[in-house]
Structure formats: structure tokens, C-alpha cells
Amino acid sequence: GAVVSQHPSRVICKSGTSVKIECRSLDFQATTMFWYRQFPKKSLMLMATSNEGSKATYEQGVEKDKFLINHASLTLSTLTVTSAHPEDSSFYICSAHLAGSTDTQYFGPGTRLTVL
């Protein structure tokens, strides 16, 4: 149980285009999901907290107009990288709280974004 999926696992796009990444909790409901960015050989940087049915809360320094987050249902959150540029290339990871267990997050497998 407690499986989180991400789609796509890998995406290559041209500079200036937008890319949508989906994060799904497959066998549980997640009122809160988190989006992280991981740079090569670095730790995870929390980008935003996504709550179902409300606006996401972004961390300081993260552009909310650049990284659009939508949490439309209890099992799906999406991250859209708008007008992507090469510096947005990174590994994006989502996670979800298991309802009733607020201290444990379950992570998706990550999405490798490469912007040419």
C-alpha cells in the first residue's frame, strides 16, 4: 500500500514550452501533497505544499507563476513548469501524506525534466 506514481518519468522539451507533471496516490487519499526539486548530488528542496481544493503554499524563492500547482482531487496533484528554460532542468519529486499519519510522506519515483 501507500504507492505514489508520477507521470511522465522522463520528459525532454524545448525552451519556452510548458510541461505538466502528474502525481497520483494510487491506493490512498492524500489531502496534502508536496513538490520537491532535486539538483544533481544534492538534497531535496521543498518547492510547495499542495492542499486539495485550495491554493498551494510556495516556499520562499519559488515562483508561483512559473511552477503552477493544482490539486484537483484527493488522489491527484499536478505541477506545470511554464515557459521552461534550461535552468529548470532537474529531477522533480512529489510526495503525499497518508491520511491519519501526518508525519509520514510517501514519495513518487520522480520526473526527470530536461529543457533544451
Add this chain to the structure above:
Amino acid sequence: GNSVTQMEGPVTLSEEAFLTINCTYTATGYPSLFWYVQYPGEGLQLLLKATKADDKGSNKGFEATYRKETTSFHLEKGSVQVSDSAVYFCALYSSGTYKYIFGTGTRLKVLA
């Protein structure tokens, strides 16, 4: 603010060697502590957790004890295998902030 400090890697061991990866934390209140493992090209997997002082988390031969007096949560395994090669992240969760704080990760390489 809250923070997590991990020993820098990489750590290179021979198969069946003893492993210790140090982790210390700074936090207000009583955070929950975690170890996550990341295999190449994959996301993070929960390895073990402890939610209060003196708790011991264990899984797949790995152990870590929540030491409040030394604010530590060191990861140990008695006999590592090649398949344990991965990056290990120490993390804390504070119910006050509803956020996870991750350490920088320690890369472990086990040689046959």
C-alpha cells in the same frame, strides 16, 4: 530553525562491513525522524522512522535510535551488501511547521 546534518560521503565499504551514517538534528519540540533511501534514477523510499525519544526504527537490517540527549539518529547496519549501494537521506518532520527537512544525503557504495 530546524535543520539536519549528515556526514558527507561518499562512503565506500566492502561487502559485509559494518555501516554507520551519522545524522544530527536541530529542532524545537519533538520531531519525528526518518531515514530514506534513493536508488539511482528513482525517488525516495522510506527505510525506517522513529517518532519519540529512545524509539528504535529498523528495517532490512538497518537500525537507527532516536537519541534526544545527543539529538542524533545515526543509521547502522551490521553487514552491508552490494545491493545497499544508494544515497541515504536523514530527515525530520516537525508537526509545528508541517514540513520535512532533509539532510544533504550520503552516498554509499558497497564493493563486492
